[in-house]
Amino acid sequence: MAGQQSQSRPQVVIIGGGFGGLHAARALKRAPVDVTLIDRRNHHLFQPLLYQVATGGLSPANIASPLRGILHRQQNCRILLAEATGFDPAAKRLLLADGEIAYDTLIVAAGARSTWFGHDDWQDDAPGLKSLPDAVKLRERILRAFEMAERETNPDSRRQWLTFVVVGGGPTGVEMAGALSELARHTLRHDFHRIDPTEARIILVDAEPRVLGGFPEKLSASAARSLERLGVVVRTQTLADEIHADRVVLRSGEDRETIATRTVVWAAGVQAVPLGRKLAEATGAETDRGGRVIVQPDLTLPGHPDILVLGDLANCTGADGRPLPGLAPVAIQQGRYAARLIINRLKGRETPAFQYRDLGAMATIGRRSAVATFRGWSIQGFAAWLAWLFIHLMQLVGFENRLLVLLQWAWNYLTFSRSARLMTLYEDGSRPPEHPAGSVSEKTATS
Amino acid sequence: MAGQQSQSRPQVVIIGGGFGGLHAARALKRAPVDVTLIDRRNHHLFQPLLYQVATGGLSPANIASPLRGILHRQQNCRILLAEATGFDPAAKRLLLADGEIAYDTLIVAAGARSTWFGHDDWQDDAPGLKSLPDAVKLRERILRAFEMAERETNPDSRRQWLTFVVVGGGPTGVEMAGALSELARHTLRHDFHRIDPTEARIILVDAEPRVLGGFPEKLSASAARSLERLGVVVRTQTLADEIHADRVVLRSGEDRETIATRTVVWAAGVQAVPLGRKLAEATGAETDRGGRVIVQPDLTLPGHPDILVLGDLANCTGADGRPLPGLAPVAIQQGRYAARLIINRLKGRETPAFQYRDLGAMATIGRRSAVATFRGWSIQGFAAWLAWLFIHLMQLVGFENRLLVLLQWAWNYLTFSRSARLMTLYEDGSRPPEHPAGSVSEKTATS
Numbered sequence: 001m002a003g004q005q006s007q008s009r010p011q012v013v014i015i016g017g018g019f020g021g022l023h024a025a026r027a028l029k030r031a032p033v034d035v036t037l038i039d040r041r042n043h044h045l046f047q048p049l050l051y052q053v054a055t056g057g058l059s060p061a062n063i064a065s066p067l068r069g070i071l072h073r074q075q076n077c078r079i080l081l082a083e084a085t086g087f088d089p090a091a092k093r094l095l096l097a098d099g100e101i102a103y104d105t106l107i108v109a110a111g112a113r114s115t116w117f118g119h120d121d122w123q124d125d126a127p128g129l130k131s132l133p134d135a136v137k138l139r140e141r142i143l144r145a146f147e148m149a150e151r152e153t154n155p156d157s158r159r160q161w162l163t164f165v166v167v168g169g170g171p172t173g174v175e176m177a178g179a180l181s182e183l184a185r186h187t188l189r190h191d192f193h194r195i196d197p198t199e200a201r202i203i204l205v206d207a208e209p210r211v212l213g214g215f216p217e218k219l220s221a222s223a224a225r226s227l228e229r230l231g232v233v234v235r236t237q238t239l240a241d242e243i244h245a246d247r248v249v250l251r252s253g254e255d256r257e258t259i260a261t262r263t264v265v266w267a268a269g270v271q272a273v274p275l276g277r278k279l280a281e282a283t284g285a286e287t288d289r290g291g292r293v294i295v296q297p298d299l300t301l302p303g304h305p306d307i308l309v310l311g312d313l314a315n316c317t318g319a320d321g322r323p324l325p326g327l328a329p330v331a332i333q334q335g336r337y338a339a340r341l342i343i344n345r346l347k348g349r350e351t352p353a354f355q356y357r358d359l360g361a362m363a364t365i366g367r368r369s370a371v372a373t374f375r376g377w378s379i380q381g382f383a384a385w386l387a388w389l390f391i392h393l394m395q396l397v398g399f400e401n402r403l404l405v406l407l408q409w410a411w412n413y414l415t416f417s418r419s420a421r422l423m424t425l426y427e428d429g430s431r432p433p434e435h436p437a438g439s440v441s442e443k444t445a446t447s
Numbered sequence: 448m449a450g451q452q453s454q455s456r457p458q459v460v461i462i463g464g465g466f467g468g469l470h471a472a473r474a475l476k477r478a479p480v481d482v483t484l485i486d487r488r489n490h491h492l493f494q495p496l497l498y499q500v501a502t503g504g505l506s507p508a509n510i511a512s513p514l515r516g517i518l519h520r521q522q523n524c525r526i527l528l529a530e531a532t533g534f535d536p537a538a539k540r541l542l543l544a545d546g547e548i549a550y551d552t553l554i555v556a557a558g559a560r561s562t563w564f565g566h567d568d569w570q571d572d573a574p575g576l577k578s579l580p581d582a583v584k585l586r587e588r589i590l591r592a593f594e595m596a597e598r599e600t601n602p603d604s605r606r607q608w609l610t611f612v613v614v615g616g617g618p619t620g621v622e623m624a625g626a627l628s629e630l631a632r633h634t635l636r637h638d639f640h641r642i643d644p645t646e647a648r649i650i651l652v653d654a655e656p657r658v659l660g661g662f663p664e665k666l667s668a669s670a671a672r673s674l675e676r677l678g679v680v681v682r683t684q685t686l687a688d689e690i691h692a693d694r695v696v697l698r699s700g701e702d703r704e705t706i707a708t709r710t711v712v713w714a715a716g717v718q719a720v721p722l723g724r725k726l727a728e729a730t731g732a733e734t735d736r737g738g739r740v741i742v743q744p745d746l747t748l749p750g751h752p753d754i755l756v757l758g759d760l761a762n763c764t765g766a767d768g769r770p771l772p773g774l775a776p777v778a779i780q781q782g783r784y785a786a787r788l789i790i791n792r793l794k795g796r797e798t799p800a801f802q803y804r805d806l807g808a809m810a811t812i813g814r815r816s817a818v819a820t821f822r823g824w825s826i827q828g829f830a831a832w833l834a835w836l837f838i839h840l841m842q843l844v845g846f847e848n849r850l851l852v853l854l855q856w857a858w859n860y861l862t863f864s865r866s867a868r869l870m871t872l873y874e875d876g877s878r879p880p881e882h883p884a885g886s887v888s889e890k891t892a893t894s
Contacts, residue, residue: 061867068638191515420508
């Protein structure tokens with residue numbers, strides 16, 4: 001209870017239990033402060049593996065840990081399930097949907113969400129992948145597409161159900177396309193009678209000249225080759241011009257092509273959550289085009305040394321003069337830095353500017369193939385895949401989750417199975433929106 | 448593809464991929480028939496463990512297996528994700544929501560659902576527990592109650608959030624009450640700052656003079672003692688007279704008592720799905736008060752030897768002259784019997800009437816305690832709990848699920864943890880219905 005805490009201790013309020021917020025809270029474990037971690041969700045989510053939930057390889061609980069469970073031994077940290085809605089920096093108060101809370105130092109790490117670049121009408125037809133409900137809905141939609149294809153007697157319609165378009169060739173898009181291909185070619189291979197799931201077409205669309213634009217060219221080429229070996233059609237320098245429930249229109253240069261599809265995955269872009277702009281308005285800070293709050297080298301806001309912004313919500317200039325990318329290692333290092341800065345201030349010490357130690361990046365493309373950069377080295381193939389496995393396992397929070405994920409990965413690898421391919425959303429009998437009533441008939445099934 | 452199957456083979460259509468339907472389909476593996484298994488869900492669900500999903504001990508995928516995965520090696524079986532809506536027994540056709548399908552033999556095993564005994568308005572305030580969405584919603588509601596209590600400054604309101612009422616003292620109600628108590632007393636014990644989760648009150652209400660009315664009296668008494676040791680208040684000979692979002696009114700004899708609570712679990716009754724009455728209307732068969740179709744000793748309907756009904760949807764008279772209970776072993780044995788009957792008919796052989804081999808029943812009450820009957824023997828305590836563990840693990844479909852569940856049970860047992868306690872339903876920012884806007888304030892949190 002707040003009233004039981006010593007009121008002389010500085011109050012640190014953290015918005016967001018993602019990588020940045022969680023690591024800030026943990027690094028304040030022994031600091032003489034009271035920490036309040038605020039999140040709308042009751043769990044920390046390991047976002048890099050969301051695509052494995054969307055393709056039935058892992059369960060939601062495998063990649064999410066209850067925040068109270070993670071932090072329950074940390075005496076100076078309490079958790080509040082609440083939604084931050086605004087700021088009153090003069091009074092040092094954070095506004096919540098149903099109350100407010102005072103702070104001495106505020107850490108804002110509320111993250112990012114999908115953006116459709118002004119095409120919000122594409123949201124339903126091309127869902128993003130940023131949360132567990134996103135992943136469960138996408139899993140439902142993907143599995144339903146195969147089920148609908150199985151019921152479909154018209155070859156064109158069947159082909160439409162079996163066509164999957166992934167928009168965006170960054171790590172999420174590449175990993176999603178690879179997993180979709182494996183789902184179709186291996187897991188579901190013998191599951192259907194009428195359709196051959198290996199007929200599934202997976203098209204990966206990217207506006208850039210190469211996939212994984214943030215990686216060295218050699219690795220982009222390697223990733224593209226791995227994707228093509230998996231049967232994924234890679235379409236670079238191509239934009240999604242229109243997205244509808246039954247088709248997408250792709251454009252490269254002057255050429256336009258309509259692709260009949262029922263399933264589009266949006267992996268093309270993220271932007272900062274709207275809370276960033278609210279913070280900028282309240283503090284006079286600036287935001288960039290992606291809605292990220294531009295921070296000073298010590299992650300504070302100009303004129304507001306008591307407010308730090310970090311992770312995907314922050315635009316923090318890196319050593320190369322460009323903003324740091326929205327990666328988990330950036331958020332983790334910034335979270336730890338924020339804690340160090342608070343501790344140093346209590347001791348009256350200065351803290352040097354935040355410096356990102358680049359640990360590299362990686363992406364996996366199906367079984368036994370991945371690309372990774374590490375301190376300037378490029379790794380690809382089986383070695384990169386092993387490194388990917390190991391690093392992702394180690395970054396998962398909780399020994400139990402590591403063990404369960406390792407077991408499921410081993411099982412999935414050996415058996416080509418994905419046992420979490422559940423459809424659960426429409427059990428109450430309501431029809432999903434993508435179910436075209438009347439278009440399917442079993443009348444000819446036994447004739 | 449249906450068109451590729453030999454049309455001379457008899458068509459067996461099975462409605463329902465639960466225990467009865469699945470075991471019928473499997474037992475027809477080597478029979479010279481074409482099997483079509485129809486379900487609205489894409490998975491077989493191990494219902495006896497639903498309460499563990501609802502209390503965060505297991506993930507949905509742990510107790511559900513994709514039907515296509517289970518049956519993908521069975522050449523003569525195809526699966527159709529569809530909803531049966533009616534019957535045309537004269538034409539031997541089953542009507543679907545979006546088509547129809549012809550059969551030579553029809554096995555109807557569509558199961559049961561919760562009933563509120565004419566109080567359908569209680570559904571929202573006292574949800575049942577029959578499907579994965581039910582379990583996930585209930586998990587959300589239970590965890591939210593603790594979160595709301597943590598935010599609540601009014602002691603009466605806090606007590607209201609921490610009061611849980613389970614209506615119905617059968618196995619589901621008893622297991623649910625025990626798991627709720629363990630969640631509060633062990634798992635969440637150190638997770639909150641303001642509330643002490645061990646203050647949670649769990650009240651189990653049953654209309655009968657004793658819980659587990661289907662078990663020997665000795666075991667009912669043992670179960671009641673185990674529940675009371677876990678802090679569960681057992682109220683027998685008590686009815687739920689009214690259920691509202693913020694309270695229930697209990698009645699025992701002439702006494703009425705109002706209990707302020709935000710969380711009521713309905714485990715008081717099931718009835719056959721409405722498809723049963725449609726089948727009765729179409730065939731002239733009779734239904735009992737619970738909507739179950741009254742079947743002949745060979746599970747067929749009078750005048751319709753080509754239609755069999757089994758599992759929770761069937762009223763099948765047992766050796767004692769009373770209808771067999773709605774238990775998994777009954778459905779499994781009936782499913783196998785149905786397959787045997789079909790095979791015997793193809794060979795021109797008679798099949799003796801269905802006889803249920805009573806394997807007993809069991810219920811677990813928290814850690815290390817259970818009650819079980821086995822061939823007239825009564826077992827209780829640790830031995831019964833071990834038997835419960837072993838039998839439930841063995842009944843789970845799929846080696847991977849067995850391994851994962853065993854690991855999680857071991858982990859939960861050793862650490863008192865329940866890592867699947869996720870709240871995911873309202874991440875889009877929509878408020879859950881039980882969230883009383885404006886009743887919670889953090890204004891005093893730091894003052």
